[in-house]
Amino acid sequence: MFIRPTARSSAAGFTLLEVLLALVLVGLVLSGVFGVSDGALQLGKSMGAARVSETRISNFVTQWRDYFESVPPGISMAAGVEKVARGASGNLFITGSQMPFVWDQRLKTADAVEFGLVREHGEKSLALVVRHLKRPQNARREDEYSTLAELPILENLKQMQWQFYEAEEKKWFTSWDPKKRLKPPLFMKLRFAFLNDPREHEYTFWVANDLSGQGTQAPQ
Numbered sequence: 001m002f003i004r005p006t007a008r009s010s011a012a013g014f015t016l017l018e019v020l021l022a023l024v025l026v027g028l029v030l031s032g033v034f035g036v037s038d039g040a041l042q043l044g045k046s047m048g049a050a051r052v053s054e055t056r057i058s059n060f061v062t063q064w065r066d067y068f069e070s071v072p073p074g075i076s077m078a079a080g081v082e083k084v085a086r087g088a089s090g091n092l093f094i095t096g097s098q099m100p101f102v103w104d105q106r107l108k109t110a111d112a113v114e115f116g117l118v119r120e121h122g123e124k125s126l127a128l129v130v131r132h133l134k135r136p137q138n139a140r141r142e143d144e145y146s147t148l149a150e151l152p153i154l155e156n157l158k159q160m161q162w163q164f165y166e167a168e169e170k171k172w173f174t175s176w177d178p179k180k181r182l183k184p185p186l187f188m189k190l191r192f193a194f195l196n197d198p199r200e201h202e203y204t205f206w207v208a209n210d211l212s213g214q215g216t217q218a219p220q
Contacts, residue, residue, distance in 0.1 A: 053194075060153060061203050067100035068188065068205045075207075077184050079162060080175030090175065091116040092162060101130045101153065110148055111135035117160055125195050126157040156195050163189040 075097040080090035092115040094100075099110045110132035120127045129152050133145035154160070164176045164185035176185060184207050191202045 056154070057201065063101055064190065064203070064205055068207045071097045071208050075184050076178045077164075077176055077207075078178050079164065099132055101151070102132075103151070104149065107132045107149055109134070112145055117157075120155065125155070126160060127152045128154040128157060128160055128192075154192065158193045158195045160190075160192040162191070165189070 076095045078093040093112060094114075095112040099107060099113045101113070102108055112133040112135065114131045114133060116129050116131060117126050118129055119125075129150055131150045132148045134148050135145050161174070163172045163174055165172050165187035166181065167186040172189070173185075187204055187206055189202065189204045191200065193200045
């Protein structure tokens with residue numbers, strides 16, 4: 001009796017080395033896919049944050065422009081009179097008109113509004129805060145006003161500065177004292193920058209005023 005040897009199949013299986021190489025290849029492919037998806041996710045978050053930031057700045061600037069172009073000529077403005085922090089140019093105090101940045105009906109009864117800069121998060125950044133104030137009956141100074149509400153409107157700031165243009169002297173000033181200057185400035189320039197952002201934002205606003213004998217073209 002003869003026993004014939006059976007033929008070995010070419011599909012008998014994979015060796016251990018081939019299985020390991022296949023696992024390594026699959027791991028490399030998966031890591032690449034996850035890396036790309038994670039990068040896309042981070043980019044999406046960054047773009048979303050940038051859009052939110054740009055929208056907030058746009059709304060902030062629009063509020064300023066709409067307010068200053070419609071205020072009565074008799075408003076009183078004071079800025080930079082007090083000692084200020086590094087990177088800022090003092091608080092801005094406005095009386096004698098309707099209030100800007102109103103988000104509640106009761107704030108329309110405010111007698112004054114103050115824009116102040118405060119340090120946040122261990123003094124690493126600045127925040128611009130708007131305060132709506134009520135004047136007590138016997139108050140004589142700004143620091144005697146009571147606060148109706150307070151809200152941060154720009155955060156994570158590196159610097160925030162404003163300047164004021166005096167039409168008669170044709171000069172820019174970093175402070176404005178209503179005791180020395182009876183009229184409000186003709187223009188206000190606002191300059192600010194954020195941490196972790198190399199850009200510097202600068203806007204010039206015309207302040208509704210008595211324009212007799214004055215030009216309305218914004219100076220450089």
